[in-house]
Amino acid sequence: MNPTRVLLLAAVAWGTLGATARAQTYQTDRTVETPPGARLHVENPAGDVTIRTWGRSAVRVQASHRSNTRVEIQTRGPLVQVGVQPPGHPGNPVSYMVTVPADMPIEVHVIHGNVDVAGTRAPMEIDAVHGTIRVQGGAGTLALASVQGAIVVTGARGDVKAESVNQGIDLTDIRGDITAEAVNGRVRLSGIDARRVTGETVNGSVSYQGSIRSDGWYRFSTHNGSIDLVVPADAGATFTASTFNGTLETGFPVTLREAKQGKQFSFTLGSGDARVELESFNGTMRIRRTGEP
Amino acid sequence: MSTHPTERLSEYVDDELTRAERARVEAHLATCEECAALVADLRAVVAAAGEVADAPPATDLWPGIARRIAERSGEPKVVALESRRRPRRLTFSISQLVAASLAVALLSAAAVWTALREPETGVVRAPEASAPAGTSGTGTLVSDAGAAPDAFAEYEAAVAELERLLDEVGDRIDPATRRAFDENLAIIDGAIRQTRRALESNPNDIYLNTHLANTMQRKIDVLQGATRLARAST
Amino acid sequence: MQDGTRAAEDPLLALSADTSTPEGDLKDARLAAEGDTRAFERLYRGHSTRVHGLARRMVGYEEADELTQDVFVRAWEKLDTFRGDAAFGTWIHRVAINLMLARQQTRKRDRQRFEDDDARIGLAPVRPRPTESKVDLEAALASLPERARRVFVLHDVEGYKHHEIAEMMEINVGTSKSQLHRARMLMREQLVV
Numbered sequence: 001m002n003p004t005r006v007l008l009l010a011a012v013a014w015g016t017l018g019a020t021a022r023a024q025t026y027q028t029d030r031t032v033e034t035p036p037g038a039r040l041h042v043e044n045p046a047g048d049v050t051i052r053t054w055g056r057s058a059v060r061v062q063a064s065h066r067s068n069t070r071v072e073i074q075t076r077g078p079l080v081q082v083g084v085q086p087p088g089h090p091g092n093p094v095s096y097m098v099t100v101p102a103d104m105p106i107e108v109h110v111i112h113g114n115v116d117v118a119g120t121r122a123p124m125e126i127d128a129v130h131g132t133i134r135v136q137g138g139a140g141t142l143a144l145a146s147v148q149g150a151i152v153v154t155g156a157r158g159d160v161k162a163e164s165v166n167q168g169i170d171l172t173d174i175r176g177d178i179t180a181e182a183v184n185g186r187v188r189l190s191g192i193d194a195r196r197v198t199g200e201t202v203n204g205s206v207s208y209q210g211s212i213r214s215d216g217w218y219r220f221s222t223h224n225g226s227i228d229l230v231v232p233a234d235a236g237a238t239f240t241a242s243t244f245n246g247t248l249e250t251g252f253p254v255t256l257r258e259a260k261q262g263k264q265f266s267f268t269l270g271s272g273d274a275r276v277e278l279e280s281f282n283g284t285m286r287i288r289r290t291g292e293p
Numbered sequence: 294m295s296t297h298p299t300e301r302l303s304e305y306v307d308d309e310l311t312r313a314e315r316a317r318v319e320a321h322l323a324t325c326e327e328c329a330a331l332v333a334d335l336r337a338v339v340a341a342a343g344e345v346a347d348a349p350p351a352t353d354l355w356p357g358i359a360r361r362i363a364e365r366s367g368e369p370k371v372v373a374l375e376s377r378r379r380p381r382r383l384t385f386s387i388s389q390l391v392a393a394s395l396a397v398a399l400l401s402a403a404a405v406w407t408a409l410r411e412p413e414t415g416v417v418r419a420p421e422a423s424a425p426a427g428t429s430g431t432g433t434l435v436s437d438a439g440a441a442p443d444a445f446a447e448y449e450a451a452v453a454e455l456e457r458l459l460d461e462v463g464d465r466i467d468p469a470t471r472r473a474f475d476e477n478l479a480i481i482d483g484a485i486r487q488t489r490r491a492l493e494s495n496p497n498d499i500y501l502n503t504h505l506a507n508t509m510q511r512k513i514d515v516l517q518g519a520t521r522l523a524r525a526s527t
Numbered sequence: 528m529q530d531g532t533r534a535a536e537d538p539l540l541a542l543s544a545d546t547s548t549p550e551g552d553l554k555d556a557r558l559a560a561e562g563d564t565r566a567f568e569r570l571y572r573g574h575s576t577r578v579h580g581l582a583r584r585m586v587g588y589e590e591a592d593e594l595t596q597d598v599f600v601r602a603w604e605k606l607d608t609f610r611g612d613a614a615f616g617t618w619i620h621r622v623a624i625n626l627m628l629a630r631q632q633t634r635k636r637d638r639q640r641f642e643d644d645d646a647r648i649g650l651a652p653v654r655p656r657p658t659e660s661k662v663d664l665e666a667a668l669a670s671l672p673e674r675a676r677r678v679f680v681l682h683d684v685e686g687y688k689h690h691e692i693a694e695m696m697e698i699n700v701g702t703s704k705s706q707l708h709r710a711r712m713l714m715r716e717q718l719v720v
Binding site: 300334335338341343345347348350354355358363 | 564567568571572575576577579580584591592595596599600603664679683684689704705707708711712714715718
Binding site for chain 1: 309470
């Protein structure tokens with residue numbers, strides 16, 4: 001989204017918020033040069049944080065806020081810290097647009113606010129309590145956690161660790177290992193190229209479309225929900241599917257052998273090298289080939 | 294201002310005053326040499342602190358550390374760093390499951406499943422055993438170091454303690470977030486109930502046993518997250 | 528790639544803090560979590576200086592060695608909780624601080640000593656005094672009352688914020704600020720005058 005538009009929207013939102021008709025919106029716009037190896041750290045109790053990239057070795061902070069808050073950019077060693085004095089609260093939000101070098105690692109903590117990051121080729125650590133985390137890009141390790149918000153990542157070239165309590169996780173076009181854990185939300189993984197994948201939720205479905213590498217280990221688990229796997233036709237893997245009340249459906253032309261203990265199905269495709277584990281207490285588990293309906 | 298705002302000068306140096314307070318202090322500093330000098334001194338102290346350069350310890354402490362670590366090496370290293378990222382594998386001794394009078398007894402080949410209490414957070418976590426090399430399939434029969442029938446009870450005790458703790462500090466979390474946590478804990482509780490009911494008629498089912506352990510671990514994770522959030526909120 | 532063998536030559540040269548990187552630390556932490564003590568030694572080499580410095584400032588020169596060892600042994604035990612989403616240095620620093628604060632709490636209770644914040648209960652400076660006329664920072668630290676010293680070290684030396692210090696030390700933010708100010712005023716007398 002166009003940065004100016006974000007700020008204008010924020011300004012309008014704050015304009016209609018709040019008890020004081022006197023409250024005015026102020027803009028801060030400051031750029032600091034940054035040394036190589038610098039990392040960004042943003043703490044924002046209230047308000048959205050949007051991060052984009054540019055080619056300069058500098059960090060630009062544009063913020064929209066009330067008059068009685070001061071946006072601070074502190075350089076402490078390799079850390080570029082962006083925050084507000086006095087600390088914000090939901091009635092006094094600050095919305096940020098931060099532009100950074102594409103290879104700058106990012107750390108963002110917000111309580112009430114969405115986080116939107118695009119264009120980076122660097123590691124990041126983001127957590128939000130009430131807010132959606134949206135990432136396009138990223139490299140190295142992405143550690144993302146939200147309590148009340150969804151997590152959406154596309155195009156990461158690194159390992160992704162995503163945790164959401166009350167919403168779902170959506171990861172698309174990822175080249176790197178994945179851990180996606182939700183409680184009350186679905187986990188949707190597509191376009192994945194990884195060696196290790198864990199997709200887990202308690203109340204929701206889990207779906208996976210991606211590679212099954214011969215040295216890989218893939219585990220998908222839900223309690224109240226279905227599991228849907230789409231795998232390449234030439235995948236070589238040992239599949240184990242466990243359930244209590246649920247069923248397994250697959251069009252693969254293999255013999256299903258019911259294991260001796262409990263309701264566990266296992267079968268082998270091709271070389272059987274990769275390990276794929278599905279668990280659903282109550283739901284349907286489906287394993288399809290790419291292209292199959 | 295008739296008195297010197299000495300007590301606020303550190304906050305002034307740290308840029309922690311409100312705009313109004315800051316203006317008042319600066320107005321005072323403009324006319325008071327003593328306080329202005331004090332501010333300069335405080336800045337010098339902060340600068341000196343920031344420039345602290347450490348030298349390595351005079352003695353090489355590694356041998357002592359290595360010795361103490363070796364003393365602990367009798368126990369296998371139970372939990373891998375990426376324990377949450379790597380899909381879990383547990384192997385069981387079915388005869389142990391049957392022998393234990395509980396409906397659920399979880400045992401591993403690499404280590405006895407013991408509840409570990411972490412002093413800092415007071416959280417109990419069940420370690421996940423890494424599969425020993427050479428095991429294949431699921432439900433491999435192995436002999437183990439001994440049943441741990443109390444592990445489950447300890448697990449429940451830890452959950453109860455975390456819930457009590459959350460009750461104490463929970464009002465620091467805003468109501469909407471608190472509701473979200475409560476709803477999700479209820480979802481997990483529902484899953485735990487269903488799994489335990491299923492176990493009553495299938496006590497040896499490996500999937501049900503591991504699913505129960507995983508779901509209880511989830512509950513501890515969520516409780517821990519909520520408690521941490523509450524403690525971080527002022 | 529260093530293999531961590533401890534040769535007769537000075538290991539500090541081969542495995543000094545200059546060569547530790549966040550990525551290398553993460554790899555070593557993973558190896559160490561599986562039991563690789565050579566990997567853990569690399570982590571020790573990379574971070575012992577900073578941990579020891581913190582220990583010296585928090586508990587004094589006499590106990591710093593033992594405390595540094597305790598920190599690394601504790602870190603070894605807790606490696607499974609290092610999730611790699613913060614730098615290893617940050618993580619072990621936090622382990623160190625928690626350990627130091629907990630230790631001092633226990634010791635205080637054991638000896639039933641009451642902390643009188645107005646009294647200057649300092650740490651005995653055992654280290655030989657420098658020959659310069661001006662007292663250096665570490666010696667000045669040793670003379671501070673305990674709580675003020677801890678807040679000063681955590682805030683001005685280690686860079687933690689007041690709300691973090693308040694949580695770690697279980698005090699109010701206001702207390703943290705006033706202790707910091709107190710420490711700075713006392714340090715000023717020692718360092719600047």
